[in-house]
Amino acid sequence: MTLLSSIHPVERFLLTDAVRSVAWSATDRLIALGADGRARIDSANELTAPIGPDPIGCCWVTVDRVAVVDGALGVMVAGGGSVDVVPIDGALGVSPLAVVPDEVDGEGGDGVTRQRYCAAFGRDGLTVIHPDQDGRRPPTTIDTGPIRLARHAGGAIWLTGGADGLSVVDVSLACVDQRVELPGVVSLAVAQRVGRVIAADSRGVIHMLELSDLADGYGVDGYPDAVRLVDIAPDGGLFAACTDDEVTWWTVSDAGEVADQPQCSVGHDAPITACAIGSRGFLATGDHQGVVRLWSSRLRDLPVGVLQLDGEITVLSWSATGDRLAVGSTAGEVVVAELEAGEMV
Amino acid sequence: MVVPVTVIASTRPAERLLRHVDRDRVTVVGRRSTAHHPDARHVVASGRFVVSEPEVYFRSPGCPCCAVREDLVDALVRATRRAELPERIVVFVDLDDEDLLIAISTILSSFEIIRRCALDHVVLDVDAVELSTRVAIGLPVVDDRLLSAISVADRIVIDQQEQVTDDARGAVSAALLSRSGFGSIVGSGTPVVGGAASTEAWHGAPDARSIVGDHDQPSTIVLRVDEPLDPDAIDEWLDALVTGHASRLLRIQAALSVAGHEDRTCCYGVRSFATSHSEIEHVDRRSTESVVVICGIGLDADELWTSFRATVAT
Numbered sequence: 001m002t003l004l005s006s007i008h009p010v011e012r013f014l015l016t017d018a019v020r021s022v023a024w025s026a027t028d029r030l031i032a033l034g035a036d037g038r039a040r041i042d043s044a045n046e047l048t049a050p051i052g053p054d055p056i057g058c059c060w061v062t063v064d065r066v067a068v069v070d071g072a073l074g075v076m077v078a079g080g081g082s083v084d085v086v087p088i089d090g091a092l093g094v095s096p097l098a099v100v101p102d103e104v105d106g107e108g109g110d111g112v113t114r115q116r117y118c119a120a121f122g123r124d125g126l127t128v129i130h131p132d133q134d135g136r137r138p139p140t141t142i143d144t145g146p147i148r149l150a151r152h153a154g155g156a157i158w159l160t161g162g163a164d165g166l167s168v169v170d171v172s173l174a175c176v177d178q179r180v181e182l183p184g185v186v187s188l189a190v191a192q193r194v195g196r197v198i199a200a201d202s203r204g205v206i207h208m209l210e211l212s213d214l215a216d217g218y219g220v221d222g223y224p225d226a227v228r229l230v231d232i233a234p235d236g237g238l239f240a241a242c243t244d245d246e247v248t249w250w251t252v253s254d255a256g257e258v259a260d261q262p263q264c265s266v267g268h269d270a271p272i273t274a275c276a277i278g279s280r281g282f283l284a285t286g287d288h289q290g291v292v293r294l295w296s297s298r299l300r301d302l303p304v305g306v307l308q309l310d311g312e313i314t315v316l317s318w319s320a321t322g323d324r325l326a327v328g329s330t331a332g333e334v335v336v337a338e339l340e341a342g343e344m345v
Numbered sequence: 346m347v348v349p350v351t352v353i354a355s356t357r358p359a360e361r362l363l364r365h366v367d368r369d370r371v372t373v374v375g376r377r378s379t380a381h382h383p384d385a386r387h388v389v390a391s392g393r394f395v396v397s398e399p400e401v402y403f404r405s406p407g408c409p410c411c412a413v414r415e416d417l418v419d420a421l422v423r424a425t426r427r428a429e430l431p432e433r434i435v436v437f438v439d440l441d442d443e444d445l446l447i448a449i450s451t452i453l454s455s456f457e458i459i460r461r462c463a464l465d466h467v468v469l470d471v472d473a474v475e476l477s478t479r480v481a482i483g484l485p486v487v488d489d490r491l492l493s494a495i496s497v498a499d500r501i502v503i504d505q506q507e508q509v510t511d512d513a514r515g516a517v518s519a520a521l522l523s524r525s526g527f528g529s530i531v532g533s534g535t536p537v538v539g540g541a542a543s544t545e546a547w548h549g550a551p552d553a554r555s556i557v558g559d560h561d562q563p564s565t566i567v568l569r570v571d572e573p574l575d576p577d578a579i580d581e582w583l584d585a586l587v588t589g590h591a592s593r594l595l596r597i598q599a600a601l602s603v604a605g606h607e608d609r610t611c612c613y614g615v616r617s618f619a620t621s622h623s624e625i626e627h628v629d630r631r632s633t634e635s636v637v638v639i640c641g642i643g644l645d646a647d648e649l650w651t652s653f654r655a656t657v658a659t
Binding site: 016017018020034036037052054055056071072089090092107120123146148162163183184186202203226227244271302311312314330331332 | 377379381389390392394396397400401402403404406413415418419423426427429456457460531564599617
């Protein structure tokens with residue numbers, strides 16, 4: 001058996017502070033945001049001016065506009081020569097709506113899907129921002145209670161996590177559709193295509209739930225502490241959890257059945273600080289010493305690729321196609337690597 | 346590198362605490378409202394203010410022993426994920442609506458935090474005018490908001506001392522010290538953050554004194570023996586102490602000389618969380634004396650002394 005998958009750096013550049021967040025647009029544009037608030041977009045030679053004093057995260061909201069969430073200021077939507085500030089108290093994150101059916105924003109009807117809004121989340125709940133409405137449509141906040149995590153689950157549905165557990169939020173109706181009580185959600189991932197949810201709680205239990213029936217889930221326990229790094233493949237066929245230096249992943253059948261035995265590997269020599277599964281099924285993990293390893297679910301004990309950066313790995317983000325991986329570190333280094341997936345021979 | 350953390354607790358508006366943070370490489374963790382105050386402008390503009398709105402997660406519903414300040418985990422990770430690490434991090438705790446012990450136990454126990462930061466000391470900031478006014482109108486100097494903070498603080502800063510009479514200042518100081526087993530009082534002009542102010546107060550043998558509180562008030566009990574302790578017996582004793590008192594245990598700190606170990610073992614914690622390491626990791630001090638300081642509510646000093654004495658190796 002030979003696996004010829006490999007990963008090659010194709011671009012490397014430096015920010016002026018640690019990399020806080022990286023985000024791909026639907027058209028493969030990249031923004032890298034530094035801890036000093038300066039960002040680099042695509043291959044521009046210059047960084048932006050500081051967007052905020054306490055940047056937390058960023059995302060693309062239209063093909064040419066980005067949103068940056070800042071602890072002190074709220075959400076800034078920038079691009080096209082303007083910056084709009086949405087002052088949200090206690091904002092913690094911002095996520096794009098990758099694909100929006102027209103009925104959500106009430107326009108069109110031509111069957112074309114577009115990016116139309118982003119959702120910021122934090123102490124006040126989920127705030128829907130319409131960045132391309134030129135102020136005609138003010139942000140609306142859905143009172144979900146305080147939330148620390150939010151993931152888009154497809155269509156108008158969002159999953160949110162907080163101290164009281166999980167909530168399913170319907171943005172089109174501006175209401176909480178369902179709640180699942182858990183003792184504090186510390187990490188959350190959603191496979192949009194199949195409506196599968198991975199949520200880790202503060203007791204160290206990882207829950208796999210189906211959006212169609214949140215009451216009936218699968219639990220993985222035995223972790224002594226909360227698992228802060230989880231992810232699931234976009235097709236829902238693989239999910240992974242990282243604690244300390246160990247990577248563990250589980251395969252899931254089309255019927256939603258989790259394999260009896262997890263694939264487990266002592267993956268790193270230092271604590272793992274980031275993980276992400278791309279749409280081609282590869283898992284990337286990064287650690288405190290700047291090592292990035294690429295794992296195939298078909299090969300349990302050996303990474304199929306390794307990258308080395310300076311500083312702790314802070315972010316890992318796959319492009320929508322799963323062909324490119326953006327990596328950031330505390331030294332401000334950003335590496336874009338291309339995946340070449342091999343075949344079983 | 347592990348960044349030292351100073352926790353400054355107060356019932357006063359947090360912007361009044363910014364005067365403690367005048368060094369360039371100190372990062373502040375505080376609320377958004379504080380970040381927007383004009384006095385915070387220089388800290389925020391230099392990217393050294395991390396906003397953190399308190400959010401408590403419970404592993405068991407409502408149990409303070411199992412509580413974690415999830416926002417603090419995120420904030421301290423964010424503060425230390427920088428190209429240039431801060432020299433120190435200062436965490437502001439508003440005693441009006443935050444639980445100081447949950448903040449401390451989060452810093453001591455979170456795996457994400459302890460590989461990046463270490464609790465250095467806890468400062469309580471009080472206002473001489475406010476407290477002396479309480480004395481003047483016949484109220485107790487220390488109210489419920491301050492009680493646990495006074496009990497666990499390493500330093501107590503009395504601000505605006507120049508605004509009150511010597512007698513009032515003396516009365517306030519005496520009232521605070523009568524409740525504080527660990528703390529020393531420092532004047533408002535004394536720097537409490539950074540440089541020479543670094544104390545590693547939660548490591549090593551505690552410099553503490555016994556305080557006897559009423560039945561529902563915190564007491565501080567200091568136990569000392571100068572004979573080696575039996576390793577199994579002292580382990581059992583500590584387990585029983587922590588599990589038996591749980592949420593009533595406000596702070597424990599010890600340096601234990603255990604038979605068969607060259608260096609003393611340091612233990613420290615709050616409520617039902619305690620951790621330990623070799624004293625040599627922090628302090629190059631050779632002593633054969635074992636010191637345990639326990640601060641809590643409803644402690645039986647005689648029973649604790651008898652059971653602790655029984656752990657001496659025979």
